Amino acid sequence: MKNKFSIKDIVTMVILSVLIVVLQLLVNAVSMVNTFFSLVLSSGIVCFLSAPIYVVMIKKIKKPFVTLVYTAILALLYLMMGYWFISVYLILVGLVCEIILYKRQIDKGIVMAWTFFSLAFVGTSMLPIWIMWDDYVKASLKGGMTMEYINSYKAYYTDPKWVIFIFIFAAIGGLAGSYYGNKLTKNHFNKAGVL
Amino acid sequence: MEMQNKWEFSVFIKIIILGLSIVGTFILNDIEYMPILFWGLVFEFIVQRNWKILKIYLPFYIILTIVRWLSRTYMFPIVVFSEFYIFIFWWLTPIFMAMHDIMTTSPSKISAFLSKIKTPKSFILGVLVACRFIPTVKSSIKGVNESMHNRELTGIKNIFLHPIRSYEYVLVPILMMSLNSADQLSASAVVRGIEAPFKRGSYYGDKMGLKDLIGAIVIIVTFCYMLYRGRVKCFI
Numbered sequence: 001m002k003n004k005f006s007i008k009d010i011v012t013m014v015i016l017s018v019l020i021v022v023l024q025l026l027v028n029a030v031s032m033v034n035t036f037f038s039l040v041l042s043s044g045i046v047c048f049l050s051a052p053i054y055v056v057m058i059k060k061i062k063k064p065f066v067t068l069v070y071t072a073i074l075a076l077l078y079l080m081m082g083y084w085f086i087s088v089y090l091i092l093v094g095l096v097c098e099i100i101l102y103k104r105q106i107d108k109g110i111v112m113a114w115t116f117f118s119l120a121f122v123g124t125s126m127l128p129i130w131i132m133w134d135d136y137v138k139a140s141l142k143g144g145m146t147m148e149y150i151n152s153y154k155a156y157y158t159d160p161k162w163v164i165f166i167f168i169f170a171a172i173g174g175l176a177g178s179y180y181g182n183k184l185t186k187n188h189f190n191k192a193g194v195l
Numbered sequence: 196m197e198m199q200n201k202w203e204f205s206v207f208i209k210i211i212i213l214g215l216s217i218v219g220t221f222i223l224n225d226i227e228y229m230p231i232l233f234w235g236l237v238f239e240f241i242v243q244r245n246w247k248i249l250k251i252y253l254p255f256y257i258i259l260t261i262v263r264w265l266s267r268t269y270m271f272p273i274v275v276f277s278e279f280y281i282f283i284f285w286w287l288t289p290i291f292m293a294m295h296d297i298m299t300t301s302p303s304k305i306s307a308f309l310s311k312i313k314t315p316k317s318f319i320l321g322v323l324v325a326c327r328f329i330p331t332v333k334s335s336i337k338g339v340n341e342s343m344h345n346r347e348l349t350g351i352k353n354i355f356l357h358p359i360r361s362y363e364y365v366l367v368p369i370l371m372m373s374l375n376s377a378d379q380l381s382a383s384a385v386v387r388g389i390e391a392p393f394k395r396g397s398y399y400g401d402k403m404g405l406k407d408l409i410g411a412i413v414i415i416v417t418f419c420y421m422l423y424r425g426r427v428k429c430f431i
Binding site for chain 2 (some may be wrong): 008084
């Protein structure tokens with residue numbers, strides 16, 4: 001069957017997905033040092049930096065469900081870290097990306113799918129705060145903290161202006177990253193005959 | 196052949212420990228009782244003689260507990276790190292420990308277990324590649340960095356003046372190396388009979404024994420005691 005993954009496809013998919021995941025975890029870990037960077041900028045930067053790897057992965061394998069496998073790997077990692085709600089969310093995002101990619105011209109489809117993924121990727125930073133926040137507040141109040149001090153942390157996610165900025169920044173990061181990825185593959189990988 | 200730790204739990208018990216740690220962490224109502232799960236896991240690692248994990252997580256957890264206590268009691272501002280992250284790390288440490296245990300299990304033991312429970316071959320292959328590829332990537336990134344450094348392409352000045360170009364200098368060789376590794380690994384897997392219609396085995400025995408029974412009892416008792424003291428969260 002033409003659409004069935006070969007051993008080479010599986011290995012390529014896993015290797016490149018692991019590369020994206022490692023890059024994302026690395027940037028997220030570094031960004032934790034600063035709250036503004038972590039909550040506002042990290043999603044856009046991560047999506048810009050990992051876009052070229054995603055473009056190479058899609059262009060190399062040229063089969064459906066590659067994005068879904070990548071999001072499933074990311075979801076599995078989040079599940080193992082205890083964030084089960086992010087895992088469910090990522091699988092849904094992967095399915096939507098597959099619908100976007102379905103029967104579209106490859107370059108255009110990649111740009112659209114990755115821009116959507118970047119927009120949705122903001123959810124991976126927002127969801128833990130929304131879901132774990134109550135437990136954090138309960139424990140902090142019990143420990144003697146004031147509500148004002150506690151709330152100052154999530155100010156970026158409660159102010160609509162900041163929320164809009166975060167989503168736009170992530171979408172621009174994804175869009176620019178996927179365009180850059182397409183350019184990079186033409187300049188390096190197509191010329192070398194790898195893709 | 197690598198040295199086998201005869202006290203190490205079987206993969207099945209390790210998965211149960213991770214599963215109960217995840218469930219327990221998220222359904223516990225009063226999270227101040229989370230240390231029960233942490234100390235239960237410490238006991239599990241003592242049984243397994245896994246000093247490596249204990250050496251990492253025991254000081255880590257104690258430091259987090261002290262920082263959390265100081266910041267809550269004296270409103271002591273954490274300059275570098277957010278208090279929320281301290282809380283998240285403190286809360287999720289038992290899950291990280293259980294995950295670390297699975298991630299450092301020999302890939303052949305994991306693949307033998309997955310094969311035993313009739314997992315699709317493509318999934319087993321994916322797990323094996325993921326387990327074995329990370330150390331390869333680490334060493335290649337080091338190699339690329341060294342050669343870029345020799346050509347003065349990744350100096351601080353270059354990174355700040357041309358960040359995208361510097362990123363490209365590192366990314367393109369790593370991607371090329373990854374694609375080459377994928378070709379070699381898949382060829383090697385096919386030659387070694389990955390497509391053969393037989394069950395995968397392992398040189399390393401993974402039989403259940405008394406240690407596994409102790410592991411299962413400890414995690415179940417810890418899980419139940421923690422929920423008894425801290426109550427189950429009401430989701431409705």
